[in-house]
Amino acid sequence: MNTPQKWLRFLINEDCTFEQLLDNLEQTFNSTFTYKNDSSIAKAKLDDFTIMVHDKIDRIFDIALRPTYILSFMIARDKCLNCHVEEHIQTTLTSHGITYQQSQVKDLAYPIELPFWQAPNNDLVIKSSGDKLTAYCKIWYKPAKYSKFTGIFQFSDVWAMRFERNKQLAYYSHCDGDDFNACYWIIPESSWLEQLKNERQSHFPDWQHYDCGDYWHYIVQSDKFYVEVIAKQIEISKKQLNGIFLAKK
Structure with a gap:
């Protein structure tokens, strides 16, 4: 995707x-x-x-x-x-x-429907290596019934990542609503991304000459947390995987 x-x-x-x-x-x-x-x-x-x-x-x-x-x-x-x-x-x-x-609203989050039903009350499992980050989620095939498949969010060329809590369910106060079973969000006009670019520009004025491509502000949900990622691309898929979600002791 x-x-x-x-x-x-x-x-x-x-x-x-x-x-x-x-x-x-x-x-x-x-x-x-x-x-x-x-x-x-x-x-x-x-x-x-x-x-x-x-x-x-x-x-x-x-x-x-x-x-x-x-x-x-x-x-x-x-x-x-x-x-x-x-x-x-x-x-x-x-x-x-x-x-x-x-209308072009700063920090407006646009929802994009996921190709699967992300279980809404489960945490993501996040793994990273270099500038790649992968988040795994449980999937429902119908309400409260878990699928044998695992949802996968693969971010490439990651610049930054952060967790947010205590936000509105629809994320920002400016957020297009949706009626999807599950979605993620993208913020085209992101204050956070703008801040990162300005900071990098102050230290490396010619950074855009060698770091080609567009960065995006993505948001995925992990139970009560929002996981925000600045990256160049996201790929979304589902696979049968074992051992990703280990039972808590």
Whole structure:
């Protein structure tokens, strides 16, 4: 699984219902949006990007969540070299009469669905070697039923790692919601990564000449902890492994 390269986030202030907005977006992008009846999030997957639409109303409690709808685009990594993808999205919205305001929020965490159901109340097992870090997690195949497979997060070209506790369940106060069984997060505009770059720049002004490639701020959950990693890439898989999770004595 490669890291998506770019997100676009728009605020839509349309005087319509969530269903009406989805109908309009389905015609705009010639795609079908799926969502659960009690969910405030709808999704559509296209060839070049994935779209997520966040309702401004909580559909369960019928209360206002925010003043506008949120429209997020997650652009596929291999499409990001084509600078016309972003322009195409904006032109498509405008040509179909959808008024938007582009929003780029510092430290906004974007959830990305995992290809397995990470057991929510179990700790990760973390191992590191050089600039590589691997985290292992238990998997459910249905609620509270453990799979024989182990989930694996493999980080390469690791710059930094830290643990955080006592945060909100959705991590930062600015975090796109999700209705996934399990996910990890990426922060494209990370204050922590910016701080690390500035510090390194002060000691090694030409470091970017020999350290090529983009670093990302990743977050995975370990029971009550958040494990944050600055690395260039994450690969996610599952395998049958023995001896990873040893019983506590």
